[in-house]
Amino acid sequence: FDELIVETGKRRKQWPKKILMHAIQTMKAEQE
Amino acid sequence: AVDPMAYEAQFFGFTPQTCMLRIYLAFQDCLFEVMQVVEAVILRKVDKMPDCNITPSQVRKCTEEFLLFVKDRFDKLFDKMEEVLLQQVLSIPENVLLPEDKVHEQYPYSPEQFRALQEEIRQLQLQCRAEAAAEQALRAELEEQKVVKAELEKILQWFNDLEKTFREQGIGNLKECLSFLTQSSKKLQVVMKEVEQKSE
Amino acid sequence: GRAQVFTTVVDAFLEELVAAGSYQKFGRCYRCFYKLQPQLTRSIYDQFISQLQSSIQEEIQELKSEGNLEGLFNSLDKIVEEAKDREGPAWRPSGIPEQDIHSALVPYLLKHRSYLRQVLRKKEEENRKVAESVLAGRDKIVELQQLIQAHKQAWQ
Incomplete structure (x- = not known):
């Protein structure tokens, strides 16, 4: 449970930026 | 109910409880190790003492008695320390937002607002697409007009040339x-x- | 700051632990040995206490460096200090990642929206101009056709 919490915390910290990058790439490709 | 202190875990990279457990185990190990040393020293001393009738099991009993007492105090004190550290050191106050979450403060969008924003972007994209299609159509027509205009002007030029020829021959009207x-x-x-x- | 509180609390813990494991208690537990060697008992006890204190302090130092605790405490102090003026609870994860990620996307979506508005405005403006020239072109063609028609009739 503890590791899950830490892992989730890590993802919550790091993944938004990554997801944003992908979202931006998707939208740009769509725009093109 | 255990408070998972997930937000703290996001900041520290470990849960406060894990940290406290780590400290507890480390302190406990220290206590046990030192007690072992103490017992070993006493046993060694007893060995060297002539006419000493203290047996190792007696020494062990003494050690256990002392350790039991100290351990009990250890646990109580540690509980107190844990409570203070969890509340004052290893916790994030309610009004504090971590830097990586600043966007949630700057853009407190509800799901409805977010959907509306997405929909608005979708509409804009459709309008852009429509404008692009319109532009294509307009430019196509301009091209066509160019051709038609050239053709008509050619015909008109033909008429004008003919009349000019007549004029040049003095034919007048x-x-x-x-x-x-x-x-x-x-x-x-x-x-x-x-x-x-x-x-x- | 937190680092200081952490150190103070651990020191207090250690102090109280030492106080709890007093020499009287030690002597009482090891009374058979104490009766034979009171002074030795004392010296063993003193070594026990100093060894316990130093090993616990070592453990703490190791923990601090291993977990970069001081650095974390200091940066958390700073973050807390910056949030000093904010009243009321700050945002917390809702437990629904899909929903939480929205806020990270919003800044870019807003930028994208203004970009699209700009592109659309520009495109509409361009198209308006092109449309004007199309209409002008149509008029011109009608005019040419009329002229040709006039010539034709004249011929006829």
């Missing part, structure tokens, strides 16, 4: 000229007829 020609041809026809009659 085409209409007058044609009517003159028509009259002259009629007169010629009349004259032709007279000549023929006369020749008969």
Whole structure:
């Protein structure tokens, strides 16, 4: 449970930026 | 209910409880190790003492008695320490937002607002697409007009050239000229007829 | 700051632990040995206490460096200090990642929206101009056709 919490915390910290990058790439490709 | 302190875990990279457990185990290990050393020293001393009737099991009993007492105090004190550290050191106050979450403060969008924003973007994209199609259509028509206009101007030029030719030949107005020609041809026809009659 | 509180609390813990494991208690537990060697008992006890204190302090130092605790405490102090003026609870994860990620996307979506508006405005403006020239072109063609028609009639 503890590791899950830490892992989730890590993802919550790091993944938004990554997801944003992908979202931006998707939208740009769509725009093109 | 255990408070998972997930937000703290996001900041520290470990849960506060894990940290406290780590400290507890480390302290406990220290206590046990030192107690072992103490017992070993006493046993060694007892060995060297002549006529000493203390047995190792007695020493062990003493050690356990002392350790039990200290351990009990250890646990109580540690609980107290844990409570203070969890509340004052390893916790994030309610009003604090971590830097990586600043966007949630700057853009507190509800799901509805987010959906509306997405929909608005979708509409804009559709309008852009429509404008792009319109532009294509307009430019296609411009191209077509260019061709048509060139064709019509060619025809018009043709007319103008013809009239210019007449003018250059001193013929003046085409209409007058044609009517003159028509009259002259009629007169010629009349004259032709007279000549023929006369020749008969 | 937190680092200081952490150190103070651990020191207090250690102090109280030492106080709890007093020499009287030690002597009482090891009374059979104490009766024979009181002074030795004392010296063993003193070594026990100093060894316990130093090993616990070592453990703490190791923990601090291993977990970069001081650095974390200091940066958390700073973050807390910056949030000093904010009242009321700050945002917390809702537990629904899909929903939480929205806020990270919003800044870019807003930028994208203004970009699209700009592109659309520009495109509409361009198209308006092109449309004007199309209409002008149509008029011109009608005019040419009329001229040709006039010439044609004149001929006729």
